[in-house]
Amino acid sequence: MATLGVESEEEGGGDEEEDEAWAMELADAEAAGGSQVHDQVVPTRTSSFRIIVHVDLDCFYAQVEMISNPELKDKPLGVQQKYLVVTCNYEARKLGVKKLMTVKDAKEKCPQLVLVNGEDLTRYREMSYKVTELLEEFSPVVERLGFDENFVDLTEIVEKRLQQLPSDELSAATVSGHVYNNQPVNLHDVLHIRLLVGSQIAAEMREAMYNQLGLTGCAGVASNKLLAKLVSGVFKPNQQTVLLPESCQDLMHSLNHIKEMPGVGYKTTKRLEALGITSVHDLQTFSSKILEKELGISVAQRIQKLSFGEDNSPVIPSGPPQSFSEEDSFKKCSSEVEVRKKIEELLTSLLNRVCQDGRKPHTIRLIIRRFSSGKLCGRESRQCPIPSHVIQKLGTGSNDVMTPMVDILMKLFRNMVNVKMPFHLTLLSVCFCNLKELSSAKKGPMDRYLTPSLATTRPGKRSFKIKDTHMEDFS
DNA sequence: TGGGGTTAT
């Protein structure tokens, strides 16, 4: 349990109280201090100040494409999905192409634009996990955000490096990359020193990414995830920036609109605007009570703290994915025959992926989007458990697992859509989730005998706090 | 407007 630089000690104290103290510290960034309780030294963290790095690859899909085909390197390149240029390299950006521009607009802006199709994510996904695995070598605490971003909690390795560093070398310590605001580093300030060491590790990470994978990216180093993420984007392609605590408010106020705050999405932005809140300063100074009544206590308290640059959310190791899904969107799909055909395509790719992963999904889900329906993003889904005899066949490759799966999905489909009435779909997606290490036989005491020591819940994921309720197959 | 992902309710 000794993460985050806690000197764990076993004084025969109750585990339960230790867990409480631990959870408290996670929840409250200010709860530091060498509190002495009952003449027993409670894990005294020097401070609860963490060192977090956010690593953000430059135009990731475009980079992968340029590695696949080096002839694209010096040309303006866009990656296309359906009618959209989802990302593009910096050559293309110079010529006015933006992310998520329609192909039509992009070609108008930049007739020389070279387009490659990026609807198949396989190579991007594979490269993405190579990056995460490389970062995990520095510290196992790596959280993925999409395919091209990772957070790493550097607190522990920074401590280790400082302990190994002779004091005469400390005065020669230098920051790697930019310092936000050009703020001077104070070598007598322990927090500055720790961030500075963090910046050096960030530089090593970027070097390793380039040398081993050929990828460039940005990094931001700060005391929490929010700040690390915001500061990583300050100097943009292939550079890094560290934020010193004194410049935190400057960074927050550099945002021109609350919608630029990670954690404040489309819906919340609209509701905040309705309250007259548009800037970070507006949000900081708005009545907490009214905000809580308007957005609910949870969202209100979280985003208002975010507006001050406060974020106590831990870096949660992502581990292997929780789900695998494949989508296809189209102008029109309106017959059962077409639906079955699309489902078979999606399933073919998914079965390959699930087979490679090794774990077994115990739940399958079908997602659709109907035409028009006014709603943006109006999706509907149905899910059900995968029958155990089908699960068993999953790894074995040869047997026909396709047919029973398609049958299940078509039943889910008919449960959602009345096929006797006309319908018009614009998207189909299939998702495998509820992944388990082994297809555990039904249940009962024998199970523990046959598959010893294989926990069904993921280690690392909220391992504290959850009391380990033993849940049996639910979906 | 894509093709993915996550957690909370």
Place this chain on the structure above:
DNA sequence: ATAACCC
């Protein structure tokens, strides 16, 4: 099962 968030 949906809704919010992230890329």
